[in-house]
Amino acid sequence: MIGEEKIKKIIEEFNEPRSEFNGLSYKAYRNVWFDKRMEKIKRLLSRERIQNLTIDEAITIYNEMSVGGPKLYPNTFKENGIEKIRKSLLYLLYSDKPIDERFYNFAYNSESEYKLNGVSRAFASTALFLSNPQKYPIWNSAIDGGLALLDLSPRKERGENQGETYVKISEKLEELDNVCKFNDLNYIDEFVELIFHEKIGVDVLKEKTEEKEKKLIKGEPEEEGKTHTKTQWILIKIGIIKGYDVWVAKNDTNKEYNNEKFGNLCLKEIPQFSSSEALGIAQYVDVIWFKKGTTFPVSFFEIETTTSVYSGLLRLNDIRIDFPMDKAYIISSNNRRSLFDTQIQRKTFNSSGLNEICVFETYEAVEEVFNLLEKMQKTSF
DSSP states (O other), rough: OOHHHHHHHHHHHHHOOGGGGGGOOOOHHHIIIIHHHHHHHHHHTTHHHTTTTOOHHHHHHHOOOOOOOSOOOHHHHHTTTHHHHHHHHHHHHHOOOOOHHHHHHHTTTTTTTTOTTTOOHHHHHHHHHHHOTTTOOOSHHHHHHHHHHTTTOOOOOTOOOOOHHHHHHHHHHHHHHHHOOOOOOHHHHHHHHHHTTTTTSHHHHHHHHHHHHHHHHHOOOEEEHHHHHHHHHHHHHHHHHHOOEEOOOOGGOOEEEEEEHHHHHHHHHOOOOOOOHHHHHHHTTSEEEEEEETOOOEEEEEESSSHHHHHHHHHHHHHHHOOOSOOOOEEEEEEHHHHHHTTTTSHHHHHHHHHHHHHEHHHHHHHHHHHHHHHHHOOOO
């Protein structure tokens, strides 16, 4: 977390009277625009009301609580049917199961009987918040971005699901509240989102941001180039071991590592999986895995060593706009993780949904997977 003195300066901005709100501060205005708007929805989320919820009331809840989430549609939610909507809401809000389990099963786990189509983390966390604002925070892309700017992003472990991440986000927001002393997750939510949207804290955080950008363009080009080539080779080899066809960036086919030329390991032409415009961009993605013998891409990988993390994300985003990719990865050093966490929350990546499917991994993690797969290949039973 950034220093307490900086936090206190941002809190002062949060509490300052503002002319656009007739003298109310951002903190006070939260009660006007959010709390009053949610009064009706909060009543609909009581245990008794959910049991008798109508489909029209369910749609009202959906429309109010999907703000900030992916661009989903009410019809998708409506198609769940009122019985399932009632059952799933009761499970999310009133089950005695652990919160990480409830959150994951409700919003993400397609195999769960409680999974509702058309809902996101914004919907699930807002419903939880309204049921218990002292315990459950709201979680959306602005929260992720604000926490990243405050150096409070939780570390995500490999294999961690969204419910487990939600618990970590909750812990980080509680940690921040211990410094801010709002004693109310409602205000913490507004505080962090305003930081992300550059409404408060801009000058306080400017020095930190500029320092990170300076570090971003520093580096040892020769050594970083070797790291890029090695990681690219490892991703190619992992893809082959897993039984995929592999595409390597068009301008990298003559590269070699471990006496293996990339062009000899990979596809000669990129499969025609999307529009010519998207393919024109995709052919320069560092590595793409395709389902064997098909035009279906499984995973996209961009390796960021000396270039900006943003440039790799932008390339992936341009493809995502035309083609609904399922998995994308930025591979880099661990000291760039916070830069990724900040950049992935940009509005353009939120709008396209890239922020929901793009994951950060380190060079070491990729190499560890490769070593494990190689060891398994050599083991005979």
